[in-house]
Amino acid sequence: MDVNIVVMGTESVGKSALTVRLLTRRFIGEYGDIESIYSHSFMVDGREISLNIWDSPYSEDSSMETSLFEKKVQWADGYILVYSICDRASFNSVSRLIQTIKSTKDYLNADKAPIVIVGNKRDLHHRRTVLSEEGRLLALNTDCHFYEVSAAENYHSVLMVFHGLVDRMKDAKLTT
Ligand code: GDP
Ligand code: MG
Numbered sequence: 549m550d551v552n553i554v555v556m557g558t559e560s561v562g563k564s565a566l567t568v569r570l571l572t573r574r575f576i577g578e579y580g581d582i583e584s585i586y587s588h589s590f591m592v593d594g595r596e597i598s599l600n601i602w603d604s605p606y607s608e609d610s611s612m613e614t615s616l617f618e619k620k621v622q623w624a625d626g627y628i629l630v631y632s633i634c635d636r637a638s639f640n641s642v643s644r645l646i647q648t649i650k651s652t653k654d655y656l657n658a659d660k661a662p663i664v665i666v667g668n669k670r671d672l673h674h675r676r677t678v679l680s681e682e683g684r685l686l687a688l689n690t691d692c693h694f695y696e697v698s699a700a701e702n703y704h705s706v707l708m709v710f711h712g713l714v715d716r717m718k719d720a721k722l723t724t
Contacts, residue, residue: 551717552600553710554620556645557630558607558638562668565699566630567603569706575699581605597714608648609641622654625720626713627663631683633696634675639667639682646690662716663692666709670698 555563564579571588583604589596602624608617629645631638642665649655649663667683680696687694693712697705 549595549718550598550600551625551714552602552623553626553628553713554602554624555604555628555630556608556620558609558635558641559605561630561632561635561638562699563630564603566628566666566668566697566706566709567601569699569703570601570710573703575701592711592714592718597718599710599714607641608645617648618652618654621649621652622658624661626661626717628666628709628713629663629692630666630668631678632669632672633667633678633680633683634669634672636677639678639686643686643690646686646692650690659720662713662720663690664709664713665690665692665694667694667696668699670696670705671701 555567557563565575567586568579569575571586586601586603588599588601602620627649629642631642646663655661665683665687667678667680683694683696693716695705695709695712697709699706
């Protein structure tokens with residue numbers, strides 16, 4: 549099964565860190581500003597799943613062109629929307645992004661692709677400005693899923709995000 553995932557969120561929330569962590573198991577600290585689609589395969593229940601992960605340096609919330617945004621929505625089978633638990637503005641941005649995605653023509657036409665909200669940088673709890681409950685509540689109100697993770701310190705938490713999303717896409721694809 550081939551699945552396309554887009555990773556979105558404002559600058560510096562850790563979109564590339566999460567992606568690279570999944571692909572290499574490592575946290576390298578600094579990531580360039582490259583627009584890239586990465587491929588990664590793994591086995592689930594004896595089936596090979598090929599993930600294509602679109603990571604980009606833009607913040608979909610502001611600078612991005614509408615046409616590119618729509619292209620992403622059209623391409624995606626699933627979404628990972630990232631904020632940093634130390635960055636309130638990035639959380640507000642995720643909240644707006646959900647509304648934007650859900651009102652996009654291509655999203656409405658497709659079998660609603662699952663959206664996962666990810667609060668990253670959990671290791672920086674002393675600088676936290678967004679409570680876990682706020683993330684959980686946003687997910688509840690928007691019919692999304694929610695995880696808090698640390699790309700820096702917890703590989704397993706990152707794995708859960710991607711595997712959780714794939715599980716949901718698998719269900720969606722199998723029931724259509
Ligand atoms: P992007 O712009 O969303 O792709 O963000 P990056 O992946 O480039 O990360 C931005 C900065 O945050 C980098 O300096 C990363 O090292 C740092 N970073 C990313 N994830 C974490 C995390 O889980 N914990 C901490 N402490 N720093 C992180
Ligand atoms: Mg990046």
